[in-house]
Amino acid sequence: MVIAINTKTLLPGKLEGYGYYIDEIFSRIAKNHPEHQFYFFFDRPFDEKFIYATNIHPVVIKPQARFPIAWRVWYNWMLPIYLKRIKADVFVSPDGFCSLNTSVPQCLVVHDLAFLHYPHFISKAHLRYYQKNTKRFLDKAKIVVTVSDYSKQDIQQQFGLSSNKLHIVGNAANAMFQAVSDEVSEKVKLKYTSGAEFFLYTGSIHPRKNLINLLKAFSLFKKRLRSNMKLVVAGRMAWKTEEFTKLLSTFKFRNDVVLTGYLERNELALLTASAYAMVYPSFFEGFAVPPLEALQCGVPAIVSNTSAMPEVGGDAYLYINPQSPEDIAEKMMLMYKDEALRSRLIANGKERVKLYNWNEAAEKMWQCIQLAATTE
Template sequence: MKIGIDARAAIWYRGTGIGTYTYQLCRHLYDVCKQEELRFFWPGDEFRNLHITQDDVFRQVEQNKDRFWEEIHIPQVIQKENIDLYHVPQNGIGLPYPKECPLVATIHDLIPYIYPETVGKGYLKIFLEEMPRILEVVDHVIAPSHCTARDLEQIAGVPRNKITVIYEAAEPIYQPMDRERARLFMKERFSVDKPYLLYVGGFSPRKNIRLLIHAFHQVRRYLPEEYCLIIPGKQSKEYNDLESMVAALRLQEHIRFLGFVKVDELPRIYNGASVFVYPSLYEGFGLPPIEAMACGTPTLVSNVSSLPEVAGDGALLFSPIRTEQLSELIYAVLTDPELAAELGRKGLQRARCFSWRRAALTTRDVFLRLR
């Protein structure tokens, strides 16, 4: 059986949830499959970025990112390579047409249906136009959580027997390290010389950063020492609104937007944090909390969508509409060393329940059932 994977997101969207998923899935499928079974459809010749030495599994395809969603060339490549099954990891967008072989799509979430106002207009248009056809023609759907699986059933009408839930995981780079060295890195690299709270995950309104800023504003004055709130991430149009909000609350000296940071810097940023807070209104899985927990950082997450399912007992939960509740949890963790230590241990234990190798093995099982 020869399996084709649309692997372009692994390089184009590295550092995002879909990019991380595609990167790690390809990397571990390479380890658990026979090499002759795989063909990674790849942009350009940057094969080494996946840390796979055998170039035979790669097939260069359309390199122009602006034409990423176009499908004209893919059926020809599938025929030429005698592909028996084709998998599209990025929500099925770019699925080949006409259909030349069994198709699998990973649908990470249905956010454009649930929170359309939080999605860019271009992607929203593509998603709403393409998703009905995608779900009709694919032979099987992979979902990253039971939450997403329920949405696929209830919102999109996908039969449950057509869905397999396969959890994601933190990348291996996320692990505990010396906290003082991590904080020294923060001081030298970003001039952060205070203990800090951390949020990672982008600036979409769906991420609900305003709640976190208000909660931090409420609790900051009651903490026994001066903390700051650190928010890394590539600036977007939503960033300007948040910056204005911070200025209105006179928190410019206490909230730091770091801008874009490299993936290999994030483990030290997580490890240096006193607490990680994830106030999102909706997630199909939610990698940042798992990354924080894998570093042993005390973690707080909102109690909606997939987050309670994923976090288990490894994080404390709060309502994403209750500022005071979040303020109280932040205060409790930052003023009770025993609670913080216990939460860090539970988070680390929970993060170890997830495995990219297991995800790859289960994905391969899905492929084999369809041959």
Template sequence: MRVALNARILQAPRTGIGQYVAALSEALQEQAGVDLDLFLGRSWGADLPSAPMPGYARKASLAKRVPGAYRIRRWLEQRSFDRGLKRRQVDLYHEPTLWPLEFDGPMVMTLHDLTHVHYPQTQPADRLLEIERHVGRAVERAQAVLTDSEHVAGEVRRHFGLPEERVTVAPLGCAARFYPRAYQALERTLGELGLVAGRYLICVGTLEPRKNLELALRAHALLPASLRKGLPLVIVGMPGWRAEQLDDTLKASLAEGDVKVLGYQSDAVLAELLAGARALLFPSLYEGFGLPVLESMASGVPVVLTGTSSLPEVAGEAGVYVEAHDPQAMTIAILRLMEDESYWQRCRTLGLEQAKAFSWQRCARITSDVYRKVLGG
């Protein structure tokens, strides 16, 4: 079967959905009977782009100032998509985001979460408008909907009134670059960033209100001053919409060097940053899956996280859970991981075992089975 996968998101630096598209497409190409064509926005190809589109951030920033930018971009992409389809005998179209392009054939879409429903205030108004224009109709058009977790599958069925058989859970996987590493092997990369392996905490995720980073910042600020100075909180991620809300909370900690905001980092550097952390703090209010949690566990690093949405499905018994609005609880969890080596080792061991339950090969196998079901075989 020939499948068209919309991989346009790979024009941008890879965050959650970009990582999904890249890893899934690689794993699908190993599945027997799946012939994959990637739509890259302006062109088609069989190979993943090795890097984001040059100047993507500047172009995206300019586009936000243009009235109707989302609709203009969609119109241009639809034209390019249609031209490519004329030269291909595509059996099925897979859309990994909220607004599929038009396609006169079977369509499968992935709904990673319902952030636009639960936290509409975290979306720019023009983007939210486009989501509301397209997503309902898209779900009606789709012969099957994939989700990353049971939690989101239940939400999708209830919100859109879908029967159980139209929604399939395909849990995400973990890239091979996330594995435990000797601290000595991390010295060069971490040294260039002013860090020491085992002597920092890390948060990973786009800077936006839903990620609830203020909880981690306040918990870190409550640590004893002597510990806090030698245990910086490292924040890694793309600036998101309303990221400026963090500024007031960050100012004092940034000025004293207690918090380091590293921004977006390459896949290779992120893997080393995770492996060198004492713990991952993941205070998110809502997640469709939570890839950094899985990646941290696979790296042999304990995770302190909230027990919201899908996160317990990913972390299982390996997670150190705290309430989403209780910085003192997170501070206590951090202190225990710092001071109790046997507890840290236990969390590490549980996390490594939990991570084994997830793989991109499994995700691709479930996904290709859905393709076959939709195509009647």
């Protein structure tokens, strides 16, 4: 079988959500199925580290597709040419977009419908593209994959998709995320916070992640407890960051907030394992991997009580109302003061992460690919 995969988000030095998902799942699938040929479709020069096996063939398709006009050209004009050229049996697209102009069966991954629930958090051009095309993509695909039961139900409710067509292939924590020794932890803290304990947020910086309310909550925490606790924000500036940047420039506790920028996964794992707790106040997530990575490191997580996050975390997260800086601050103070609670969450987290496994996810995805290739 010839399997083409949209790997545009495998970007060295910029690997994030979709990219991690592709990296974990399709590296395993290609290695586990050497009898099949895999074509990785990039839209720019690629890094050889993403060519995981000899049965993977990288192809660069122009133009670079990062905006709606280029998306239309890449998916609907250029992609069908290359799918025909390689005689693809199936095309897998993990970023929610597929081609409307090919007869090749497609397996589409839609992580969430954030654009429907929080449309003001993305640009108008991107929003129009999603609004116009998402249903068309869902109808065109032979099989649709999503990452949680929450997202599955959301897609069904919003677009009436059949359960037979819609499958769940969830995320998991990367193996690099493990507990570290006190010695390693102290070195990490010296590097980032001059030795102080810290709350950690990891992920890109944009409005849906709710970092404005996190800053407000951290201010309340500092005023009430007067501790030397720091807040570390590990991630790149994405879009619509003006309000965050402006607030931070006048923030009373600016010297207690550390922005690391984008970190490679090995460094991010060390930072996560050295945190006192993760705070993940996102308004909306189809899954939310960073808090699960914290649990795998033996670090408790304070997480929003919305969308798929309670489904993923169960009894292992301390939940917050993301709309309320006061509630976020109260839960940060509770985590800081109640060692019994913190220990219980860490213990629950060790059990919770066992439910999520990349090897199982890769096998489920493989079954979906086969279904897409054979469904009439």
